[in-house]
Amino acid sequence: MIKKINLAEKFSMFDEYWSPKIVAELNGQQIKLARLKGEFVWHQHENEDEMFMVIEGILTIKLPGEDLILNSGEMVVIPAGVEHMPVADEEVCIMMFEPLSTLNTGNLQGDERTHENLEWL
């Protein structure tokens, strides 16, 4: 059964921050949605590039030496090994595209923000 995925509908199903939800899987990758608000934590992913796309709101991605400001309809790929910290002054809804192996806190595996078994929507 092939079903379409409506982003607005999926976002309406949860309201926690920093807790990515899986909406699709393909070619060993997952498409995840998350609501962010506040500061996350500096981290990196040793083996995975990570894509952030803003669906609604404004997201700052802090990188060593610069801040990237992403508005709705903008995305960025953070290459493996690059430290970054997402920051959202106001609530932001994002979509991510990541390998199955990706942990949200990357190298900080035991962090209080780490989510190991993500929920499917």
Place this chain on the structure above:
Amino acid sequence: MIKKINLAEKFSMFDEYWSPKIVAELNGQQIKLARLKGEFVWHQHENEDEMFMVIEGILTIKLPGEDLILNSGEMVVIPAGVEHMPVADEEVCIMMFEPLSTLNTGNLQGDERTHENLEWL
């Protein structure tokens, strides 16, 4: 150098139909943008799942036995081996996530619509 990608800006850089452009690469996958109008061709991808997300417009994905209608903010994953034909009555702008190996016409390698070396935007 990590640069953000603005979808509207990228779409403004081309106007051909059925000619996907690459905007990002990560984990052996590519993010592609395309403008579609009219009927494509029935095809399948033997080894690759394919994701279509509508950025603007309305896209019909014809599948064996049903039609999926995707509006802006909706996506679908077509599993490897499933025949499908995208149809756009009016112009539609889409984003795709696909492995590097994916050919736009899938099993129809010699089709007149086949694009082998995609342009980066």
